[in-house]
Amino acid sequence: MTGTVVPRMSRGVRFHRDPDGSAMLLVPEGIVRLNDSAAATLELVDGRRTLTAIVDALCVRYAVPREDASRDVDDLIERLSRRGYVDR
Amino acid sequence: MNAPRPTSLLCELTYRCNLQCPYCYNPLDLESYRDELPTETWLRVVAEAAAMGILHVGLSGGEPTLRRDLPEIVAAASRAGLYTNLITQGTFLDDARLDTLLAAGLEHVQISVQAPTEALADQIAGTRVHANKERAIERVMRRNVALTLNCVLHRGNHDAIADVIAFAERHGIAKLELANVQFYGWAYRNRAALLPTREQIERALVVVAAARARLAGRMQIAYVLPDYFGDRPKACMNGWGQAFLTVTPDGRVLPCPAAAAIRTLHFERVQDRPLAGIWESSESFVTYRGTAWMPEPCRSCDRREIDWGGCRCQAFLLTGDAGATDPVCGLSPEHERVIAALGVDGGEPLIPRRMKQPV
Numbered sequence: 001m002t003g004t005v006v007p008r009m010s011r012g013v014r015f016h017r018d019p020d021g022s023a024m025l026l027v028p029e030g031i032v033r034l035n036d037s038a039a040a041t042l043e044l045v046d047g048r049r050t051l052t053a054i055v056d057a058l059c060v061r062y063a064v065p066r067e068d069a070s071r072d073v074d075d076l077i078e079r080l081s082r083r084g085y086v087d088r
Numbered sequence: 089m090n091a092p093r094p095t096s097l098l099c100e101l102t103y104r105c106n107l108q109c110p111y112c113y114n115p116l117d118l119e120s121y122r123d124e125l126p127t128e129t130w131l132r133v134v135a136e137a138a139a140m141g142i143l144h145v146g147l148s149g150g151e152p153t154l155r156r157d158l159p160e161i162v163a164a165a166s167r168a169g170l171y172t173n174l175i176t177q178g179t180f181l182d183d184a185r186l187d188t189l190l191a192a193g194l195e196h197v198q199i200s201v202q203a204p205t206e207a208l209a210d211q212i213a214g215t216r217v218h219a220n221k222e223r224a225i226e227r228v229m230r231r232n233v234a235l236t237l238n239c240v241l242h243r244g245n246h247d248a249i250a251d252v253i254a255f256a257e258r259h260g261i262a263k264l265e266l267a268n269v270q271f272y273g274w275a276y277r278n279r280a281a282l283l284p285t286r287e288q289i290e291r292a293l294v295v296v297a298a299a300r301a302r303l304a305g306r307m308q309i310a311y312v313l314p315d316y317f318g319d320r321p322k323a324c325m326n327g328w329g330q331a332f333l334t335v336t337p338d339g340r341v342l343p344c345p346a347a348a349a350i351r352t353l354h355f356e357r358v359q360d361r362p363l364a365g366i367w368e369s370s371e372s373f374v375t376y377r378g379t380a381w382m383p384e385p386c387r388s389c390d391r392r393e394i395d396w397g398g399c400r401c402q403a404f405l406l407t408g409d410a411g412a413t414d415p416v417c418g419l420s421p422e423h424e425r426v427i428a429a430l431g432v433d434g435g436e437p438l439i440p441r442r443m444k445q446p447v
């Protein structure tokens with residue numbers, strides 16, 4: 001994926017974070033629980049940030065190597081877009 | 089035992105419906121649900137659900153758009169932060185109704201069709217509705233609202249699956265649910281005539297695989313193997329009393345939309361007790377929650393917290409004991425009953441869904 005892609009939540013998909021900190025996607029068929037790293041990424045998917053911007057933000061926030069962050073983000077967006085939860 | 093946090097509520101607002109689908113999973117004794125909850129009770133149910141941590145609400149039935157207060161209920165759910173999904177057959181979804189619902193905060197619409205062509209669809213529905221549904225689909229699409237198209241598959245339409253996909257494609261549908269008929273309520277009654285053949289399923293799998301490849305990135309196609317043809321049950325409702333509640337038109341609270349068929353359980357009503365209390369400690373939720381109730385082979389099985397022993401309603405319908413291993417499981421001592429059903433060639437006439445219970 002190229003870094004200029006701007007991912008966004010698909011129609012009918014909503015990111016939700018609970019008061020207890022746990023995160024999930026609310027989707028037509030129910031609820032998809034998210035692990036911490038998926039949640040941190042999806043919180044940045046706002047329909048404005050590019051993939052590059054998302055990776056940048058994660059690197060700063062979690063002090064992870066750029067390569068790892070980039071691979072994880074690509075991976076996640078790819079999987080979620082295959083399931084129809086994210087458009088890119 | 090502590091109750092887990094529920095996530096999803098299905099509000100069956102009414103069992104009234106202008107269609108007569110013989111595959112409907114609604115209960116046979118529809119008349120006993122005529123005393124419908126008033127608006128304020130539904131508003132309270134929705135508010136209580138949100139307070140319990142529930143995040144997702146399905147509005148279904150029967151035909152939920154027959155309730156005039158539907159927009160009010162949607163608005164209440166939406167204000168409480170709940171995700172709202174309208175599950176409808178679409179025949180009443182005109183411009184005004186749709187706009188009112190969207191203004192109330194509706195997030196997703198699911199419309200069902202009986203078949204891809206008017207003649208077959210109207211025949212299955214028992215009345216002329218297909219053209220109307222098609223217009224409803226177009227209306228939702230024009231408004232750029234998230235839409236799932238649902239088609240229940242059975243012997244009478246299974247071979248039209250490629251045309252269902254083409255129909256969805258023509259309408260620009262992004263999510264298609266090819267739902268193999270599940271045998272509860274009217275569908276159980278009509279099982280012999282509805283069961284697809286093994287050949288139909290094998291052909292469908294090929295069609296679906298090809299369509300998924302061709303439409304990747306444009307259309308999600310759900311096609312789940314029907315229970316009777318698998319060897320292990322699905323995790324029905326993610327486990328009894330683990331995540332889901334259903335409230336029926338007259339206020340009964342069920343762990344599964346099909347559960348009212350289980351005559352050995354008593355279901356409490358939202359008129360009598362707050363939803364949270366029913367969820368946590370009513371007999372019907374507690375009896376099959378978790379794993380302590382399980383008989384062998386489930387009790388010592390690796391999958392006991394994956395599929396939770398399968399479906400209680402199916403166990404009851406097929407064996408008379410809601411606490412049995414789901415007979416769909418190849419390890420069940422009663423698995424023969426499923427195999428026997430598959431052997432029956434259903435020449436029987438379909439009984440259309442009517443308010444009056446068939447004899």
Ligand SMILES: C[S@@+](CC[C@H](N)C(=O)[O-])C[C@H]1O[C@@H](n2cnc3c(N)ncnc32)[C@H](O)[C@@H]1O
Binds near residue numbers: 114148200268
């Ligand atoms: C009972 S209907 C109520 C909503 C509305 N009347 C409709 O049919 O769309 C809820 C959903 O379940 C589907 N459905 C009905 N009977 C079914 C069955 N026996 N197995 C699987 N899905 C079924 C319908 O197509 C619909 O999408």
Ligand code: SF4
Binds near residue numbers: 105107
């Ligand atoms: S499945 Fe058919 S008969 Fe049953 S409620 Fe929906 S439209 Fe009505």
Ligand code: SF4
Binds near residue numbers: 320392398414
């Ligand atoms: S024995 Fe019970 S737990 Fe094991 S697979 Fe079968 S139904 Fe599931």
